[in-house]
Amino acid sequence: MFSSMSQSQESRGFKQLMPGDESGGLYILMLVSFFPLYYWCFTDESTEDEFEISFVCHRPDDLEILQEETEFSKKELQFLYRAFKNECPSGVVTEDVFKLIYSQFFPQGDSSIYAHYLFEAFDTNMNGCLSFKEFVAGLSLILRGSIYDRLNWAFNFYDLDKDGFITREEMMKIMESIYNLMGKYVYPSIHNDTPREHVENFFQKMDRNRDGVITIEEFMESCQKMSDGFLMEVCVDSVESAINAERGGAARVELCCNLLEGGLTPSTGLLQVVKENVQIPVYAMIRPRGGDFLYSDWEAEVMKRDIEQMKIHRADGLVLGALTEDGRVDTELCMELLAASRPLPVTFHRAFDMVHDPAVALEALISLGFERILTSGCDSSALEGLPVLKRLVEQAKGRIVIMPGGGITDRNLQRILEASGSQEFHCSARSSKDSTMKFRNSNVSMGGSLSVPEYAVKVADVTKVRTLNAIAKNIL
Numbered sequence: 001m002f003s004s005m006s007q008s009q010e011s012r013g014f015k016q017l018m019p020g021d022e023s024g025g026l027y028i029l030m031l032v033s034f035f036p037l038y039y040w041c042f043t044d045e046s047t048e049d050e051f052e053i054s055f056v057c058h059r060p061d062d063l064e065i066l067q068e069e070t071e072f073s074k075k076e077l078q079f080l081y082r083a084f085k086n087e088c089p090s091g092v093v094t095e096d097v098f099k100l101i102y103s104q105f106f107p108q109g110d111s112s113i114y115a116h117y118l119f120e121a122f123d124t125n126m127n128g129c130l131s132f133k134e135f136v137a138g139l140s141l142i143l144r145g146s147i148y149d150r151l152n153w154a155f156n157f158y159d160l161d162k163d164g165f166i167t168r169e170e171m172m173k174i175m176e177s178i179y180n181l182m183g184k185y186v187y188p189s190i191h192n193d194t195p196r197e198h199v200e201n202f203f204q205k206m207d208r209n210r211d212g213v214i215t216i217e218e219f220m221e222s223c224q225k226m227s228d229g230f231l232m233e234v235c236v237d238s239v240e241s242a243i244n245a246e247r248g249g250a251a252r253v254e255l256c257c258n259l260l261e262g263g264l265t266p267s268t269g270l271l272q273v274v275k276e277n278v279q280i281p282v283y284a285m286i287r288p289r290g291g292d293f294l295y296s297d298w299e300a301e302v303m304k305r306d307i308e309q310m311k312i313h314r315a316d317g318l319v320l321g322a323l324t325e326d327g328r329v330d331t332e333l334c335m336e337l338l339a340a341s342r343p344l345p346v347t348f349h350r351a352f353d354m355v356h357d358p359a360v361a362l363e364a365l366i367s368l369g370f371e372r373i374l375t376s377g378c379d380s381s382a383l384e385g386l387p388v389l390k391r392l393v394e395q396a397k398g399r400i401v402i403m404p405g406g407g408i409t410d411r412n413l414q415r416i417l418e419a420s421g422s423q424e425f426h427c428s429a430r431s432s433k434d435s436t437m438k439f440r441n442s443n444v445s446m447g448g449s450l451s452v453p454e455y456a457v458k459v460a461d462v463t464k465v466r467t468l469n470a471i472a473k474n475i476l
Contacts, residue, residue: 071144241460248465261290281316321351376406
């Protein structure tokens with residue numbers, strides 16, 4: 001099997017795997033990691049009548065069960081087991097055999113360290129042997145899993161000590177193992193500092209809060225933004241909506257309560273349960289009441305206490321804002337709130353749409369250190385505010401993210417993204433869902449005159465989120 005790949009094939013396959021951009025380390029790893037596995041399993045010249053499986057020593061689990069647990073068909077599983085059995089007659093792969101497999105694909109380099117890291121990632125029960133079930137489960141996740149499954153697998157692969165963080169030291173080990181594996185087929189030739197430069201670029205892109213480590217949330221958000229071009233944030237006020245947003249392809253959620261008033265600070269209970277059920281980053285709203293954004297000293301203290309609680313319960317970022325009575329950014333209060341928020345990234349919310357001078361406010365927020373601005377372009381909707389949004393993006397010049405939000409739907413998203421030049425957008429993508437209550441008292445309402453219908457709930461709609469995500473990708 002291995003001898004069928006010629007030196008010229010190796011050279012053509014590997015000479016251009018070293019991109020110079022900031023995401024190079026990630027792309028190199030993905031390309032190099034799985035080529036031998038793919039080639040091993042799916043390039044055998046077998047004919048269909050050779051798919052019949054013959055079992056030796058270790059019979060695989062029932063094919064129907066494996067078919068249910070993976071994304072492979074029965075025929076694919078038969079084919080995979082045949083390839084697995086041919087290389088490993090005992091029915092299991094030891095680390096030494098795994099290293100041998102990789103060495104035959106990279107004869108000009110030293111693949112042993114990289115193969116060791118990859119073997120540990122597949123060996124989920126850590127017994128030093130890779131069973132067919134472990135192998136197929138890992139391969140199914142990598143090749144057929146959702147984007148979140150694959151990114152989660154990649155993060156755990158980078159996280160060598162499995163402590164929930166990627167450090168520079170861990171990334172340096174991975175990068176050095178890649179360069180050792182590539183050997184002389186790295187083009188152009190590298191100098192001693194190249195692996196370290198890739199690691200620094202990787203951290204510059206991924207370490208959003210600059211605390212020296214990369215979390216799973218930072219990793220997923222950054223990867224999706226690099227791969228998709230546009231990043232979609234969905235505002236949610238329930239666990240169901242957060243789960244639906246992730247299933248639909250959102251890269252981040254803004255968590256609030258009371259969306260009827262534009263979103264207020266969520267409960268810590270809501271944050272905890274959402275964090276337990278989604279993997280994408282969760283930014284918590286910090287807004288103590290509805291109405292304007294001029295806050296009293298008491299309200300400012302409430303916001304600081306809420307920030308403390310959101311950090312304790314693992315919010316990935318915060319969303320807040322405050323204005324002075326004359327419609328300017330309250331730099332003094334914002335400075336205090338940002339200090340309390342560190343090291344979390346912070347978005348300045350749609351209080352921006354109430355400022356007296358958007359251009360001046362933009363420079364103030366850049367100086368304060370906000371990560372992004374959520375805005376409708378100071379108009380009733382992002383579509384109406386397109387001229388201002390475009391000017392803000394041009395003025396920002398990448399110093400801060402301008403994220404359009406307000407009335408974004410599948411009917412106007414393409415126009416908003418193309419005309420504004422923004423790389424992120426914010427939406428609710430909600431639909432009304434009828435209550436499951438059987439007994440209903442139509443004479444009583446729990447809210448005021450602006451309340452939603454008593455027996456209806458609005459939740460993020462998976463289909464709407466997917467549609468918006470598809471539109472953004474189509475634009476790219």
